[in-house]
Structure formats: structure tokens, C-alpha cells
Amino acid sequence: MPTPSLWEQTLTFFPQFVRELDDRCAPGATVTVIGASDGKFVLPLAEAGYHVIAVENDPQALHGGEVLLPVAGFAYAPSLAERVAEAGVTSQVRIEPHDFFDTALTDMQADAVWTSCSWHYSANHRRPLREFIGRMQDLLAPSGLFGAEFMMPIEDNHYLMEHYTTPDKLFRCFPCGTWEVLLTLRTDPFIERPHVGQLHDHTHRMGVFFAAKREHVDEGSELDEA
Structure with a gap:
């Protein structure tokens, strides 16, 4: 049994993503995880028989150490790497120990892509949110599965940052001629218990967005720039 993830107790909709993945992807399919951290999502995917490309640039996650x-x-x-070895996968x-934007697309191509609360971090604010999402989309072959959970705005300053977004706004990045939106969810504000990096009770509001890339693009469909 691997050492528990530092993020073991944080809320996630990852089980719903795995159910969608099992329904849509063949055994042994490849899943790219953006913001792999210490493997909270990487290990269960690998243990389920999927091949995983784990993209992570944080030194703590890559090298371990005191927290x-x-x-x-x-x-x-x-x-x-230690947790992956400990799990035998x-x-x-x-x-891929690189920044998401510095990693070649050819090194991240997959049948599915997943990210959990990564694009709202300040390190990713140097690029527009649409660019982050577009790069995730570009990793996928036709019929590929896109999955993301993300922080929605809850504090006043969050409403000034596009990276704290909502499912409604994300629809603009997934035109119906190219994508089939499978699931959107949003939570009410909730209290999350202390964890590494946040040592006190704190309030979150989360959104979820799953979509599948269509195998055949409808003629004339374009990315909605609205």
C-alpha cells in the first residue's frame, strides 16, 4: 500500500472521471495528468491498467522533502517517483518533469486528459485561461476525453481573475461542432479541512467539466471567441 497522498482528504470528482474513462476508453489507454503532484490521481489510474503521462514541475513533488x-x-x-515505485507501477x-507549457505536445498526446485545480495557481496566470484549456484539448485525439475540476470564484479578488471560472464560461471553449459536453457540476461554498499549504479551515467552491472531442468535426464549426 503506497504512502497516502498529501491531498488524500481534499474533495475531488475524480471517481466520476474514472467512470467516464472506463466507459469511453479501451483498457491500456493513455491518460495525461496535468499537475500530477504526488500522484493522487496518477497511482489509481496506473493501478487500473492505464498508461499515465504525469506532467509536474513543482520541486517538492518531483524530489520529495520535508513539509x-x-x-x-x-x-x-x-x-x-518514489510513490510510483512504491506502488509498483x-x-x-x-x-514529464517540465512546465506544462514547456512540454512538447507530442510528449503528452493521450486518449484522455485530466487536471485538478491547477490552472487557478498564480504560476499559470501568465497565460490566458483559454490557452491553458486549448493546450489540454490539443493533446487529445478524436473521441478523446477532457476532464477538469477547478476553483470557482468565492472571494472578491477571485472575480477579477479569469482563472477562477465557472462551467458556464467554459462552454465558450468547447464549440458543439467539435466537442460533446458530457458533464458540468458546481458546488455550493464548502469548508475544507486543513491540509499541506493551508493549515486552517478554508472555504472553496468548485466546478467540474467533462467533454469528448468529436470524431468528425461539423463543417463550419469554429471556436466561439465570444
Whole structure:
């Protein structure tokens, strides 16, 4: 049993993504995880038989080291590679230790792509949100599955940042001639318990967006620039 992820207790809609993945993708399909962190999503995908491309640029996730945890205090957190090896799925996982925008698209091509609350981090604000999403879309072959959960605005300053978005706004990036939107969800504000990087109770509001790239693009369909 691998060491638990630092993010083990945080809310996620990843199980719904896996169900969609199982329905739509063949066994052994490739899934790219953007913001792989310490493998919270990478390990279960690999253990389920999928090939995983884990894209991560954070030194803590890549090399491990000491972290400050709620209640427990300082502790050693293993690296992504250590957790992959500990789980016995090294042959199923390829780690791309680069910034998402600096990694060649050809090195990330997959049947499905998943990201969890990554694009709202300030390090990703240097590029427009549409560019982040478009790059995720470009990784997928026809019929490929796109999955993202993300932070919605809840504090006043969030409403000034496009990277805190809503499912309604994301529809603009998924024109119906090219994409089939499969699922959108949004939560009410909820209290999340302390975790690494956030040592006190805090409030979140999350959204979820799943879509499938159509095998045949409808003639005349274009990306809605509205």
C-alpha cells in the first residue's frame, strides 16, 4: 500500500472521471495528468491498467522533502517517483518533469486528459485561461476525453481573475461542432479541512467539466471567441 497522498482528504470528482474513462476508453489507454503532484490521481489510474503521462514541475513533488502538515507538524513527503515505485507501477507511468507549457505536445498526446485545480495557481496566470484549456484539448485525439475540476470564484479578488471560472464560461471553449459536453457540476461554498499549504479551515467552491472531442468535426464549426 503506497504512502497516502498529501491531498488524500481534499474533495475531488475524480471517481466520476474514472467512470467516464472506463466507459469511453479501451483498457491500456493513455491518460495525461496535468499537475500530477504526488500522484493522487496518477497511482489509481496506473493501478487500473492505464498508461499515465504525469506532467509536474513543482520541486517538492518531483524530489520529495520535508513539509509542514496540520497537527502532525513537519514530516517527510516522498516524491512522485518514489510513490510510483512504491506502488509498483513504474512501467505504467512516465513523468514529464517540465512546465506544462514547456512540454512538447507530442510528449503528452493521450486518449484522455485530466487536471485538478491547477490552472487557478498564480504560476499559470501568465497565460490566458483559454490557452491553458486549448493546450489540454490539443493533446487529445478524436473521441478523446477532457476532464477538469477547478476553483470557482468565492472571494472578491477571485472575480477579477479569469482563472477562477465557472462551467458556464467554459462552454465558450468547447464549440458543439467539435466537442460533446458530457458533464458540468458546481458546488455550493464548502469548508475544507486543513491540509499541506493551508493549515486552517478554508472555504472553496468548485466546478467540474467533462467533454469528448468529436470524431468528425461539423463543417463550419469554429471556436466561439465570444
